[in-house]
Amino acid sequence: MRIVFLGSPDFATIPLRKMVDAGYEVAGVFSQPDRPRGKRGKELKPTPVKEAALTMGLPVYTPMKLNTPEAIAELRALKPDLLVVVAYGQILNEEVLQTASLGAINIHASLLPFYRGAAPIQRALMNGEHESGVTIMYLDKGMDTGDMILRQSLPLDDNETFGTLHDKLCELGANLLLEALPLIEASTAPRTAQNHDLATYAPKLSREEELIKWDAPAFQVHNLIRALDPVPGAYTLFRNKRLKLFGSSLGQGQGEPGELLQITADALEIACQEGSVWITMVQPEGKARMSVADFVRGYQIQIGGKF
Numbered sequence: 001m002r003i004v005f006l007g008s009p010d011f012a013t014i015p016l017r018k019m020v021d022a023g024y025e026v027a028g029v030f031s032q033p034d035r036p037r038g039k040r041g042k043e044l045k046p047t048p049v050k051e052a053a054l055t056m057g058l059p060v061y062t063p064m065k066l067n068t069p070e071a072i073a074e075l076r077a078l079k080p081d082l083l084v085v086v087a088y089g090q091i092l093n094e095e096v097l098q099t100a101s102l103g104a105i106n107i108h109a110s111l112l113p114f115y116r117g118a119a120p121i122q123r124a125l126m127n128g129e130h131e132s133g134v135t136i137m138y139l140d141k142g143m144d145t146g147d148m149i150l151r152q153s154l155p156l157d158d159n160e161t162f163g164t165l166h167d168k169l170c171e172l173g174a175n176l177l178l179e180a181l182p183l184i185e186a187s188t189a190p191r192t193a194q195n196h197d198l199a200t201y202a203p204k205l206s207r208e209e210e211l212i213k214w215d216a217p218a219f220q221v222h223n224l225i226r227a228l229d230p231v232p233g234a235y236t237l238f239r240n241k242r243l244k245l246f247g248s249s250l251g252q253g254q255g256e257p258g259e260l261l262q263i264t265a266d267a268l269e270i271a272c273q274e275g276s277v278w279i280t281m282v283q284p285e286g287k288a289r290m291s292v293a294d295f296v297r298g299y300q301i302q303i304g305g306k307f
Helices: 009-023 048-055 070-078 120-126 162-185 218-229 292-299
Strands: 002-009 023-028 033-037 044-045 081-086 104-108 131-138 148-155 234-238 241-246 249-250 260-263 268-271 275-280 281-284
Touching: 002 048, 009 023, 009 048, 009 081, 009 162, 023 048, 044 241, 070 281, 081 162, 120 131, 120 162, 120 218, 131 162, 148 162, 218 234, 218 249, 218 275, 281 292
Parallel strands: 002 023, 002 081, 081 104
Antiparallel strands: 033 044, 104 131, 131 148, 234 241, 241 281, 249 275, 260 268, 268 275
């Protein structure tokens, strides 16, 4: 079975590596073009998937747009039996989906039909879900609406972060993919339609949503901070500049929303509308992440101050 893999971020690298390690024939890899990164944005850097593919000696293609005659011709020339798509970053049209005789499948980081869209991990944590998971599904022309092949859940605790859940779902998705591939090859893969009436959506987060609203209950503030930890980081305003907060846990303190209630050797307690949150790491605007101890020393903050 000849596979063409389409993916771009870190989340897609482990499934690619596991397929290659398992002996599957990956005829080519499509990824997003090299783009500027870093503080100055002057250096073009490849996607994590491109970097991984090159280290494995796989041919890599990086068209600006895949839904063009030229890119589709490149894809068709690889004669794929199956397309495996993992966070590629472009919507695929029907002509692309039809280039492979066995169709196209996707690893989606939610229990479909819940959390369709670009930010399922972050949205699940923001909403305080106690369960997440991965779905292997066939792609169709809709947004995460295709028939499901396999689906596996994962329990969440109240302090799960985007970083920890991302890594767990990445590993889970890669393993589930290896279960699905032999079923697809043998034409025995299940094909279960989604209940579209139950669908929920997980659109990409806006910058406005990353701002902490201290007049919300503590559990909502905590959920936002952990949903954006380590990236892109939930932020508050401190001395008229952005201050990102990390390492959140719930507290019992009471005070005016945004009031600094306590300073310990390694944490700050900040009041919310109901309850409080403890913070262990911060990132001032234009600076690197730092411990609370370094922040307190360098910025001379005091109890009673406001964020």
